[in-house]
Amino acid sequence: MVVYPSVTLLVDLGEGAGVVYETHGRRERGSVVAGLLPGDLRATGRGTGRLLQIRLDPVAAAAVLGASAELSGTVATLEDVWGRDAGRAEDRLRAAASWDERFAIAADILGRRLATHPPVDPQVAHVWRRTLSSRGRVRVDGLADEVGWSRKRLWSRFRSQLGITPKRAARLVRFDHAAHLLAAGHAAAHVAAESGYVDQSHLHREVATFAGLTPTALAAAPWLAIDGVAWPASSPTGASALGAPAGREESSVRRS
Numbered sequence: 058m059v060v061y062p063s064v065t066l067l068v069d070l071g072e073g074a075g076v077v078y079e080t081h082g083r084r085e086r087g088s089v090v091a092g093l094l095p096g097d098l099r100a101t102g103r104g105t106g107r108l109l110q111i112r113l114d115p116v117a118a119a120a121v122l123g124a125s126a127e128l129s130g131t132v133a134t135l136e137d138v139w140g141r142d143a144g145r146a147e148d149r150l151r152a153a154a155s156w157d158e159r160f161a162i163a164a165d166i167l168g169r170r171l172a173t174h175p176p177v178d179p180q181v182a183h184v185w186r187r188t189l190s191s192r193g194r195v196r197v198d199g200l201a202d203e204v205g206w207s208r209k210r211l212w213s214r215f216r217s218q219l220g221i222t223p224k225r226a227a228r229l230v231r232f233d234h235a236a237h238l239l240a241a242g243h244a245a246a247h248v249a250a251e252s253g254y255v256d257q258s259h260l261h262r263e264v265a266t267f268a269g270l271t272p273t274a275l276a277a278a279p280w281l282a283i284d285g286v287a288w289p290a291s292s293p294t295g296a297s298a299l300g301a302p303a304g305r306e307e308s309s310v311r312r313s
Contacts, residue, residue, distance in 0.1 A: 067089050
């Protein structure tokens with residue numbers, strides 16, 4: 058799975074052994090939450106299964122999950138994050154008669170949690186939105202001035218609430234934009250210039266850091282096919298319409 062500027066819930070709705078996730082030498086089974094920058098995350102399973110993928114904007118995730126900052130760079134079971142509510146949510150979703158009903162149930166569950174948990178600081182939310190809208194091409198000092206905070210305070214509050222520093226967040230968003238362009242078939246040199254990298258070598262280093270691949274391998278990676286809305290229809294993978302486009306602040310609920 059490619060890193061993405063969101064926190065991802067993967068709800069296993071199948072029966073039996075379920076899906077197994079591996080990252081950083083750790084294995085988890087069933088429904089999981091993948092925080093920002095989870096590293097090399099791979100999923101395996103047997104037979105036919107059903108999986109509901111929910112992508113949460115980190116600002117929303119802080120309220121929906123309650124501990125999103127602690128999830129950065131990790132993968133945790135949904136039960137570890139939600140406790141008994143995880144099992145109740147899975148039972149409701151499994152009992153649904155259609156995917157449309159499951160989407161409605163998921164939206165209801167997320168909405169209730171959003172309404173009952175405190176939001177992040179408005180300043181933190183503003184900085185995240187500006188990072189997205191600028192595609193990661195914004196200076197942290199300028200963002201601190203916009204919200205009336207010192208750089209140190211912004212760094213501290215942003216990291217404690219979203220689990221990532223403002224600079225790292227900008228790099229992730231910029232990488233996401235570049236990955237979209239690569240998947241759409243643009244040459245690496247063009248993508249580097251369009252995305253604000255110093256040169257093509259800079260792009261290569263960032264792609265290696267975030268995906269462990271070269272730009273050419275990233276553009277053709279088969280796992281991009283799970284997400285055809287986030288990844289353009291012109292992608293070499295020929296992806297189907299699943300997922301959510303980068304830059305959307307609201308959470309996304311889709312089937313995969």
